[in-house]
Amino acid sequence: MVSLSSVMLSFIKGIQKSRISLLGAFITTVVFPVLLGAIILDMLGYVTNTYYGFFIYMILGPAFLFGLVLVFVGLFFFKGSREVQIFTMEYLQEQVSDPVRFTRVKKLIFLGVVLTVVNIGVFSLLAYSGYHYMESNEFCGQFCHTVMNPEYTTHQNSPHSNVHCVECHIGSGAAWFAKSKLSGTRQIIAVALDTYPRPIHTPVHGLRPAGETCEACHRPELFHGDKLVIREHTLDDEVNSKVNTLLMMKIGSAGDRAVSSHGIHWHVSPENTITYLSDATRQVIPEVTLTRADGTKTVFRSGAKIDSVKGEKSKTELRTMDCIDCHNRPAHVYLSDEEAIDLKFAEGKIPRDLPFIKREALKAANKSYKSAAAAKVGIAADLQAFYQQNYPEIVKQKQAQLVQAIAGVQAAYAENVFPDMNIGWGNYTSLLQHGPDFDKGCFRCHGGEHESDSGEVISSDCNICHSILAEGENDPAILKTLRGE
Ligand code: HEC
Ligand code: HEC
Ligand code: HEC
Ligand code: HEC
Ligand code: HEC
The missing domain is CATH 1.10.10 (Arc Repressor Mutant, subunit A)
Known part of the structure; x- marks a missing residue:
């Protein structure tokens, strides 16, 4: 019969005898009180420093778990000494293979199960808190402070400030989580070695398709109607005159059962797939292909050439259009x-x-x-x-x-x-515009230069996207009417 106290005794002896277990026990004993205290302080909200969470969940937690694992690995593979034997692989193999002996070690197995359950509990708690920490805006936005400060600041000032970085950058599911951790590790190395680009390159080529992120919250197929946009500008004259521009944006819909796709959100309807060839910056677009629901294709070409950059071979990208091709700045809104x-x-x-x-x-x-x-x-x-x-x-x-x-x-x-x-004015520009010279954003395709073989042209008609109710007017009459004045 194996008594519980003798089990405990050989557990302790085993730790003393196996060098690996001893090292493990040392690590766990030193780390445990610090970890416990740190977690309690964190839960009570006493410490809000960004690096504090990293210290607890990325350094102390894994160190503690590593110590625990060492203790058991040391015991398990221990060879020779009789006192320790009941934890070793040799002993267990012997016992389990004989039914009579098996009943004798029941208590031992019971203890093993209890310890394993406790360990799994500790493991999960740490993994869970660590996971949450890594998903927080603080970790994404402030850990590498200088590098992410621009994105963090602009995110804080955007309509999406309450949406977590990970909801757009990772989304749900294990595959993208793993992908993001891989690329995150690469990024941390780049920060440590100071090899990251300043500013960070945009567009982000590995971004998850918007259908799996934005559309978790937004459903353009349910959009309908137009949107009144009132812009207020200030002139550079002596009195800093205030003028207004009013546009009726034809938001349209991606089309559901009730309406067919039309207007601006026609592009993201499941009925239409738009792919385009571009340079790496997505500014020059020589070719746009529209595939309709029935499979018919129309290819529009502009004759533009993709320049090679500094002697490198020119890189082209083939991309399927989604929300980001217009809303590239939903969270990081850099104004001109x-x-x-x-x-x-x-x-x-x-x-x-x-x-x-x-x-x-x-x-x-x-x-x-x-x-x-x-x-x-x-x-x-x-x-x-x-x-x-x-x-x-x-x-x-x-x-x-x-x-x-x-x-x-x-x-x-x-x-x-x-x-x-190195982020100056206009480094990161929005695609949701065409600029005063009608050459940016929408006009990368809608400039009137993209023509199909049969002579169809992607429209540049001012009225397909908006009607202009007033442009740069001081006190426009329409504004008074709208406000009921
Ligand atoms: C509402 C969705 C959304 C949220 C929330 C969001 N981002 Fe982004 N972010 C984007 C999109 C879209 C782009 C890509 C723009 C492109 O490819 O042109 C981007 C680009 C970036 C870039 C590349 C540089 C740039 O500006 O193009 C970094 C770095 C970044 N985000 C970090 C963050 C961090 C850190 C947070 C949280 C503090 C965050 N993002 C929150 C949507 C989001
Ligand atoms: C977790 C939910 C969530 C996700 C994910 C999300 N959004 Fe939003 N978005 C919102 C909410 C809520 C608002 C309304 C905010 C407000 O008006 O205060 C909003 C507002 C907007 C607006 C209107 C902004 C304005 O200036 O009025 C646009 C455009 C938009 N989102 C695009 C996107 C795009 C593109 C993505 C993907 C890159 C995205 N959203 C991802 C929740 C989300
Ligand atoms: C072809 C370009 C384009 C694409 C693609 C596009 N949008 Fe838009 N979206 C616009 C424009 C333009 C507006 C009007 C913005 C303004 O002037 O305020 C708009 C408005 C919006 C608004 C605000 C609506 C309101 O009534 O205030 C939301 C939310 C939005 N888009 C979400 C999305 C989402 C999500 C996707 C992807 C499924 C998407 N859009 C794809 C161009 C686009
Ligand atoms: C990658 C190329 C591309 C970009 C960028 C683009 N469009 Fe389009 N757009 C198209 C194509 C292709 C069509 C279909 C042309 C046709 O059928 O004649 C189209 C059609 C439209 C239509 C007419 C839809 C209908 O009802 O039939 C509107 C409105 C529109 N675009 C608005 C916009 C706005 C606003 C932007 C910028 C925020 C924009 N587009 C950016 C390619 C693009
Ligand atoms: C393919 C779609 C599209 C076409 C075609 C188009 N626009 Fe626009 N326009 C936009 C978008 C998107 C905005 C930005 C709306 C916003 O700021 O919310 C805009 C904004 C404007 C503004 C307001 C600028 C400001 O901020 O004060 C003016 C003025 C304007 N457009 C004039 C024109 C004229 C004139 C034409 C015809 C030559 C034209 N647009 C054709 C999409 C288009």
């Missing part, structure tokens, strides 16, 4: 200098009654600065100097407004420009 400053006027952060503040704000925000801190100082100095020189009475009478305006311009800069990562 004009947009960023106009937004601060609209929010009331830059007072309109300082003469030429729009013009001067743009000038100050467009100088090149070495760091965010230098930009802050530089913008303040430039604006102070301009008013000191040209409007000394304003510096005296409207000091508060001037201070407010400076803060507004500094914020516009800090939210969109990141000198540490």
Whole structure:
């Protein structure tokens, strides 16, 4: 008969005898109290440092588990000594092969099962918390602070600030989880060796198809109707005139049972598949292929050439169009200098009654600065100097407004420009536009140059995407009508 106390005794003796187990026991004993204390502090929310979670779940946790595993591996493969034998593989093999002996070691098996259950519990708890930690915005966005700061900041200011990084970048399912950990490991190495590009390249070629991420929340087949877009701009004249542009965007639908696909979201209907050839930046698109539900294909070609970059062979990409080909900036919204400053006027952060503040704000925000801190100082100095020189009475009478305006311009800069990562104005542009020269975003395909063999052209008609209700008008009549004034 094997008694429980003798089992415990040989357990302890075994640990003493096997060097591997001893090392394991040492690691577990040292790590355990620290780990327990750290987890309790973390759960109570006393420590919020980003690196703290990493320390607990990525370093202490695995160290503890490693120690545990060593203890058992050491015992299991121990050879020779009789006192320790009941834990060894040799002994167990002997016992199990003989039914009479088998009943004798029942208690031992019971103990083994209990210990295993406890271990699995500890294992799962640590794995679960570690997994959650790795899925957090803090880990994705702040761990490699300098590198991810731009994406983290822009995400915080976007309509998706409450959507976790992993919901768009990984999505559900084990395959993409594993893929992301592999590429994450590569990225951590790149950060450690300082070999990552500044700024980080865009578009992201390995991004999961939007159908499996965005469409977990959005369903364009249920969209219907148009969307009124009211844009407020500020001119660079002395009085910083406010003007409005009103567009009725023909959002359309990807088509469900009730309506067929039409308008802007026609592209993402299951009935239509659009593939296109492009260069690696997806800016030059020489060929677009539309495949309809019945399998008929139309190929539109523009005759554009994909340039080779710096002696490299030109790289082409064949891609199936999805949400990201228009909504490439749903979370990382980098505004242009004009947009960023106009937004601060609209929010009331830059007072309109300082003469030429729009013009001067743009000038100050467009100088090149070495760091965010230098930009802050530089913008303040430039604006102070301009008013000191040209409007000394304003510096005296409207000091508060001037201070407010400076803060507004500094914020516009800090939210969109990141000198540490070489991100200037316009590094990351949105595709949801065509730009004033009608050559970007939608107009990569809709510029009127893509023609099929039978002479069909991808339309550049202003009215297929929107109707323009007012353009750059001071106090447009339509706005008054809409507001019931
Ligand atoms: C609503 C979806 C969404 C969320 C949430 C999101 N991203 Fe992104 N992110 C994107 C898309 C889409 C792109 C790719 C743009 C492209 O390929 O042109 C992208 C691109 C990036 C890039 C490449 C650089 C760039 O701007 O193109 C990085 C790095 C990045 N995201 C990090 C993050 C981090 C860190 C978080 C969380 C703090 C996050 N993302 C949250 C959708 C999202
Ligand atoms: C976890 C859910 C979720 C996911 C995933 C998600 N979104 Fe959203 N999205 C939302 C919510 C909620 C809003 C509304 C936010 C608001 O208006 O405050 C929104 C708003 C939007 C808007 C309107 C933004 C605006 O300026 O009003 C667009 C466009 C959009 N999402 C596109 C995308 C794209 C593209 C993706 C995939 C890369 C995506 N979303 C992934 C939940 C999600
Ligand atoms: C051909 C380009 C294009 C594609 C592809 C596209 N969208 Fe859009 N989407 C637009 C435009 C343009 C708007 C109007 C934006 C504006 O001016 O505010 C819009 C608006 C939206 C809005 C806001 C609707 C509202 O009423 O406020 C959401 C949400 C959205 N899209 C989600 C998606 C999702 C999800 C996908 C992928 C399944 C997708 N879109 C594919 C161009 C596109
Ligand atoms: C990759 C190429 C490509 C891009 C980029 C693209 N489109 Fe299209 N679009 C097409 C093709 C192809 C058609 C179909 C042309 C035809 O049938 O004549 C189309 C058709 C349309 C239609 C008419 C749909 C209907 O009702 O039949 C609208 C509206 C439209 N696009 C809006 C947009 C907007 C807005 C953007 C930018 C946000 C955009 N497209 C970007 C390729 C593109
Ligand atoms: C393929 C679709 C498409 C076509 C064709 C198109 N636009 Fe646009 N346009 C857009 C989108 C998308 C926006 C951005 C809407 C937003 O800012 O929410 C836009 C915005 C605008 C704006 C507002 C810019 C601002 O921010 O003040 C003007 C003005 C405009 N378009 C004029 C035109 C004119 C003129 C034509 C015809 C030559 C034209 N567009 C053709 C898709 C299109």
